[in-house]
Amino acid sequence: MLVSTNFHTFFKIICCTIVLCVGMLFTTNWTRESGMCQHISMQYIRPLKTRAVAREDHEIFEDTRKALMSVNKSSFNLDSPQTFSTGNNSLTINQTATGEGKKPKITHIAFLKVHKASSTTMQNIFFRFGLKNNLNILLPKRGNYLQKKADQMPIKRPNHYDVFAIHTIYHKSFFDSLLPVDAVKIAIVREPIDRMISAAYYYRDVWHKPYLTRVPRAGFIHNLVKYPEKYEPSFFSDTRNAMARDFGLPNKFKPTDTQGVQNYLQHLNSQFLLVLSVEKIDESLVLMKRLLGWELKEILYVTKNKHKHTPIVLSAYEKSKFRKTSFLDFKIYDYFTNVLDEKLNKMQEDFWKEVNYLKTILKRLNVFCSSNNQSLGIVIAKTNWNDQFSIYKNDCKLMSTNELSFIAKLRARHRQRNS
Template identity: 60%
Template sequence: MTTHVAFLKVHKAGSTTMQNLFFRFGLKHNLNILLPKTRNYLHSADQKMPLKNGEHYDIFACHTVYEKEWFDSLLPADSVKIGIVREPVSRIISSACYYRDVFHVGYLKKIPRENFVHNLINYPSHYDPGFFSHTRNTMGKDFGFKSGIRRTQVKRYLDKLNSEFLLVLIMERFDESLVMMKRLLNWSLSDIIYLKTNSYKHNHIVLNDTEIAKLKSTNDNRYWHPEAFLRDCESG
């Protein structure tokens, strides 16, 4: 049974549900869970809650930006890395509504509420000009992509991530992903039972092909139709 796990908590991709699952596993097996001294984001080593001399952390499942050496320094050498991704269009819509209504993020609050998501997508230079934001290239930032990365470098970095992560879960295939994780980690069925957490309901929003093409042009990601995203994920 694998007990040393570093989970990359990706924003608005089912990661809080996974965080609770990992925390429960740690408590069940009397493991040391790495937590920041404040909030839910680990920026640096001095944020870590202290341990007794001779002890080490076993589970990490809080927000941070992935960087191999940083992750490797958090847990023992035999730890495994697990991440999660979500189909980008649904993630952007969910994130826009969530961070506007729950966290009252400034740039999202400035967008007219009528046709809110459509305005965000159709006028990115006005409403969302940065390379990274809550609604632009978020998964890439969490996985450690650098601002301004060239398209020719993306495949190379994805291959690097593929060699470093044991498993990347797919939110749209959540139950199937958990079964695979259970087998890889040699966990029990009770270890992967979950309750959905931090899910935010919003009005159903449908984007047309022109808007999806607009997203593709303003975000460096080639999976802009749910069917293409799932097909490529399932084909490995």
């Protein structure tokens, strides 16, 4: 009887240990696996402690418990109360950057590159992260747009892609087919009027889009907004419901279909770990850094793909008109910025101190990168949020590399790795 009891006890403890190890390997499922381990402990192991079991049973239990607690403390920050659950993703925010509590990096990331929403800046961040961490970055065979999986560059088996940050239209099944099952999805949104104005000038002046070149230059934006039936009849375009198009929303919705749109956005939200906001880009990046267990240097940036134009101020009537014309973009922006604000409101004082620190470092970075001083670099001292690191002119050059040049560089790297 004693042998049987010992065997069953040992077997259950081993099961608990296996669950913990699986949780460590698949970090995006850490919270769920940890809960399973606790369940097994509550249901099977803890009651054994209160029974008159053999002494060696108790010793096995205590030794295993101490080992598990040791792994817990050294590998994960479980004391933080802030955990985000999104679809199959459940991640705890890392509250520290160095020492105890530092979580493993999340390296499987699919980024929805929303047009004219600082997405090239974000793409550069993800590309640099992939290079630094020796990851496989998914690229199309040509161009900078991926329409279907068959268009991606082939990769040697059993290797897989780790990072995706190329323009495409979002469809869950398509995104899920590109990266490992534990990949997290991230996107970004921008205030719709600012996004439209930026896109209108950019696609008229740089890409010479026909529907935009037909709009009179005098009062360009005002004409585009006031007379959409004349200049912009399409439901989706580069300047009308463009974010909705990138997020894969159908064109069946009408402005009065409030509940239908809300349901669709809730469905989308369940699939994305985080949707950043251009208007709160630094707050968004610090939140992303903590969620993914990244380093401070990995979220630094210089503004990219910025097309200068005359400042535009719309009248109240024009704003109202555009809100009706591009109603889906406003719905998307309002929804996801509210979700982001809810997450930010849960952050503690240390988070906001890190945001201010990031802003300070970005100012130093921009001064250094824009200067002609060919000094060796600048050193960023160790803090509660980062280990010491240096920034060199080569870092500035990589941060300033335009999209097509960066993709060409990555293609050459990919061919070399898969030849």
